[in-house]
Amino acid sequence: MALFQYRGRNQRGEAVSGRIEAASTDAVADQLFNSGVIPIDILPTDISRDVVGGLRALTFRLTENRVGLDDLIFFCRQMHTLLKAGVPILQALRGLRETTRNPALARVIGRIGESLDAGFDLTTAIGRHPDVFPPLFGSMVQVGETTGGLPESFQQLGRYLEREKETRDRVRQAVRYPVIVLCAIAAALFIINIFVIPAFANVYAGFRAELPAITRMLVAISDVFARHWHWMLAGAAALAVALRVHLKTPEGRYRWDRIKLRLPIVGSIFRYAALARFSRSLSIALRAGVPLVQAFTVVSRSVGNDFIGQRVLQMRDGIERGETITRTAIATSMFPALVLQMLSVGEETGAVDGLLGEVADYYDREVDYALKGLSAALEPILLVAVGIMVLILALGVFLPMWDLAKAARG
Structure with a gap:
């Protein structure tokens, strides 16, 4: 008898793992199937096989994850x-x-x-x-x-993925311009603080004149950049790596997904996109005949937001207790009154899957409206930020020149 490590999914679609003592992998698979678990991986737990399994998982992440x-x-x-x-x-x-x-x-x-x-x-x-x-x-x-009905299942999955790709492309296109502007501002600030302001500071130092407060502030900031820019870059890189590692943990991902929904201007886009994904996934699952509880379990991992995914699991738990979909949706406080009314009508008429498709279309339209207003909302903010930065730099650099010119004329 040997000890085997397994990973699989139960009848509700939830991920399960553990260890089983058996004579072979086939015996482990039989035990899992008899207990209602679909096995995904079955590996011996000896050290050599664990190393091989770890290398295989690493290779998988470096290659297949690019699909x-x-x-x-x-x-x-x-x-x-x-x-x-x-x-x-x-x-x-x-x-x-x-x-x-x-x-x-x-x-x-x-x-x-x-x-x-x-x-x-x-x-x-x-x-x-x-x-x-x-x-x-x-x-x-x-x-x-x-x-x-495998052909129909693949057809529905293809349509779902096409809509998902369209939504992602629209979001990326909308945020491309603000990201480029912010990167340009960051690069300009770095170049100005490292090369431009130190040159002016050397010129002003030769005149031994009293500099304005704003100029002294810029020179001090530039001096910090010039002396410690490599440490600042290293710190920023370490912070980015730490944040990336933290966001890969369940707690970090949950907190970040919750923060994203509360961000000004763009928070509504993340919310509408996640709810559209939830409605369309659930509609497709129910239309295909997936059991209701299992459908909610699967959809909770498909919405792309752990915070909303937890609310979906709360809806699943309520349905298991015998509550209606509309009642559980009200308890989550995620849906507006119009959507709740549509869900209620769908439950009364037995056409929940069809009305969920209408809800998904409604949220897709909301995403479109929000994306169209995103550029209009961000452009004034970016222009004001750039204007303030230029004004501070202009006053800090040219005020001493004006004072020196006045002194020379005097």
């Missing part, structure tokens, strides 16, 4: 077309592996085919790559395998 939304959209479209035409799954995967231009996606498709050859179903094979496929992917594929 983007465009690649997943291509995968879904091609799988829908091939399966609808009656091509067997293994043959379809081999064809996709040969035609895709992304080596990382080709490796993932090859490993999915290897898992199918080993006797696993498509849901388990896809679940072995959680860093590539979003949580909704596995649930939709599982429903498609159960009902015999």
Whole structure:
């Protein structure tokens, strides 16, 4: 008997892990299936295998994590077309592996085919790559395998990913201009403090004149930059790394996602985008036949915001207690009255999935309106910030010149 470490998902779609003593990996898989857990990874716990597993996970993160939304959209479209035409799954995967231009996606498709050859179903094979496929992917594929509607599942996933890509592209396009302006301001401040102000300070020092307060302040700041700029860059880099590590922890990610929703101007965009993602994911899951509780579990990991994801899990817990979707939505305080009314009508008419799609379209429109107003709101702020910076620099640099000119005329 040996000790094995496993990772998998239970019937509610939640990630589970642990250790089991058994004779082989097949025996572990049988025990997990009998207990209602779909295994993702089963590895012996001896040191050598742990090292191999760690290296394999590291390699996976460095390669397969580069599969983007465009690649997943291509995968879904091609799988829908091939399966609808009656091509067997293994043959379809081999064809996709040969035609895709992304080596990382080709490796993932090859490993999915290897898992199918080993006797696993498509849901388990896809679940072995959680860093590539979003949580909704596995649930939709599982429903498609159960009902015999895999082509339709891939078609719905392709449409969902297309809408997700459109939303991300709109957000990136809207914030590109402010980010470029802020980077230009930071670069200008660095160059001015390192090269420009010290040159003027040397000129003023030769006249032995009393400098204005604003000039002395600029010279002092420039002196700090000139003497300690390398330490400041090192500190900024260390701070960025520390923040990045902290944001990868559940607590840090939860706090940052909560702060994002409260940011002025852009907070509403993050909120609307997350709620649109929630509504569309839940609509697709329910339309595909995913059980309600499992759908909420999966959607909580698909909204892209841990704070809202926790509220979705609260809704799931309320539904398990027998409450309605509308009642649990009211308790979260996330939805406006119009959306709550639509959810209530959907529950009364039995068309929750359809009205959730309408809710997603509503939030998509809100995202569009907010993005259109983002540039109009940020441009005056940026112009005022640049104007204040130029005014301070101009007064600090040229006031002593004016005083020296007056003294020379006198």
